[in-house]
Amino acid sequence: xxxxxxxxxxxxxxxxxxxxxxxxxxxxxxxxxxxxxxxxxxxxxxxxxxxxxxxxxxxxxxxxxxxxxxxxxxxxxxxxxxxxxxxxxxxxxxxxxxxxxxxxxxxxxxxxxxxxxxxxxxxxxxxxxxxxxxxxxxxxxxxxxxxxxxxxxxxxxxxxxxxxxxxxxxxxxxxxxxxxxxxxxxxxxxxxxxxxxxxxxxxxxxxxxxxxxxxxxxxxxxxxxxxxxxxxxxxxxxxxxxxxxxxxxxxxxxxxxxxxxxxxxxxxxxxxxxxxxxxxxxxxxxxxxxxxxxxxxxxxxxxxxxx
Numbered sequence: 001x002x003x004x005x006x007x008x009x010x011x012x013x014x015x016x017x018x019x020x021x022x023x024x025x026x027x028x029x030x031x032x033x034x035x036x037x038x039x040x041x042x043x044x045x046x047x048x049x050x051x052x053x054x055x056x057x058x059x060x061x062x063x064x065x066x067x068x069x070x071x072x073x074x075x076x077x078x079x080x081x082x083x084x085x086x087x088x089x090x091x092x093x094x095x096x097x098x099x100x101x102x103x104x105x106x107x108x109x110x111x112x113x114x115x116x117x118x119x120x121x122x123x124x125x126x127x128x129x130x131x132x133x134x135x136x137x138x139x140x141x142x143x144x145x146x147x148x149x150x151x152x153x154x155x156x157x158x159x160x161x162x163x164x165x166x167x168x169x170x171x172x173x174x175x176x177x178x179x180x181x182x183x184x185x186x187x188x189x190x191x192x193x194x195x196x197x198x199x200x201x202x203x204x205x206x207x208x209x210x211x212x213x214x215x216x217x218x219x220x221x222x223x224x225x226x227x228x229x230x231x232x233x234x235x236x237x238x239x240x241x242x243x244x245x246x247x248x249x250x251x252x253x254x255x256x257x258x259x260x261x262x263x264x265x266x267x268x269x270x271x272x273x274x275x276x277x278x279x280x281x282x283x284x285x286x287x288x289x290x291x292x293x294x295x296x297x298x299x300x301x302x303x304x305x306x307x
Contacts, residue, residue, distance in 0.1 A: 046100055046195060049135040050091040050107075051170075051177055051210070057081060057089045059114050060107060067110065075102035088212035090135065097195055104191045108132065108184035129162070131181040134194065135210055138176050141165050143201035144194065151197065161190035173210035241265065244277075244296050251296060259289035 052060070061068045061081065072079050077095035093103050111130045119127060136144065145152045145165055152163055161182035169176055180190050245252045245265065256263055261281030279289045 044097065044199065045095065046097055046199065047092060047094045048100055048104075048191070048195070049175075049209070050093070051133040051135050051212075052089050052091055054084075054087060054089065056111070057084075057091065059110060060091065071103055071106045075099050075106060077103040079103060082212065086212040090210070090212065097199075100195065101188060101192060104132075105184065105188050108187045112184050129181040130184055130187055131179060132187060132191075134178040134180065134191075135170065135175045136165075136178050136194075136198070137203035137207040138169050138174050139204040139207070140198055140201055141176050141178070144178065144197050155190060155193045159186050159189040159193060161186035163190060163194075170210035171213075172208070174206075174208045175210045240297055241277075244293055255289055255292045255296070259285050259292055261285035261289040263289060 059067070060071070060079075062070075068079055068081070071077075075095070077093050077099035080092040080094075082090040082092075093100055095103070108130050111132070115128055115130065143151065146154070152165065155161070156163055159182070161180050164179045166177040166179070178194070180187055180194075182190070243251070244255070246254070252263060252265070259281070261279050264278040264280075266276040266278070277293070279286050281289070
C-alpha cells in the first residue's frame, strides 16, 4: 500500500442510530422497513461503490458532465468517479440513505434509456435487463448471502432482481463484486435491501478497496531495456535488471516459482548495459512470467516499493 492510500471503510455513522434495527430483527424487510430507511429513522451516511466500464461511466457523466451534475443536484448525494485511464472505473456514491436511493434510481433509469436507444438500432426484440455491479467488503458478503443463502434468496424473491455475489475477491483487495440485474424498479428495491444489510452488519476489520488497474502497463520491457510510457513517448530507463534478479537471486527465483517458466538472464555484453532475458515454458507460464517481470519493473519505476 503506497502512501496516501487510506484504508477505506463505509462511513456508517453514527452507530447508535442503528440500534433500532438491531434490537428488532425482522425476518422479512417489507414496506415497514423500507419506509423506516427512507423516512429519516435510519438516515445515516452510507457509501456505496459501483464498478463500471468506461462506456457506462461516459453515459453517467454525459456531455460536458451535465448528466452527473444533474444527478448530484437532484439526489443530494456525492458522486465521485475514479481516474479515467482504466478500462474499469469506480463510481462512489455517498450520502444519507434517501439521497443514495435517488442517485441509484437515476443511474438505473439512465442505463435503461441507453438499452432502449441501443435496441432501436438492433434486430433484438427482447429487452436485456439493467445490470449494476456493486463493490462490497468481503466481510459483509456473508450477511448479504445469509445462512444457506437465505438472505440473498429473500432479496431476489421480494424485489424480483437477480443478485449474484462473486466467489472471489477483486484483485489486490478485500472486496467482492455483487451483480444486480433486473428492471430499474427491481434494482432500486434491491439496493435498498442491500443497504439495510450493510448498515446492520458493518465491515469487520480493515477493508482494502479495489482499485482498477490502468489499461496499459506503464512499463514495457524490450531488448533488456525498460521503457516507461509517458503520453506518446517511450522513455528508456537505466538497466533495471537488478530489481528483477533481487538480492542473491531471490526475486528471479520467486518469479520462476510463481510462473513455472524457465528464465535465463544473459551476462551484459561489453560496452552495453543491456542483458537479454530468455523465458521458456508453456504460453501461460511465459505470459505469467512476463507479467510478473513487468510488475516488478513498474513497482521500481513508479516508486511503489516491493510488490
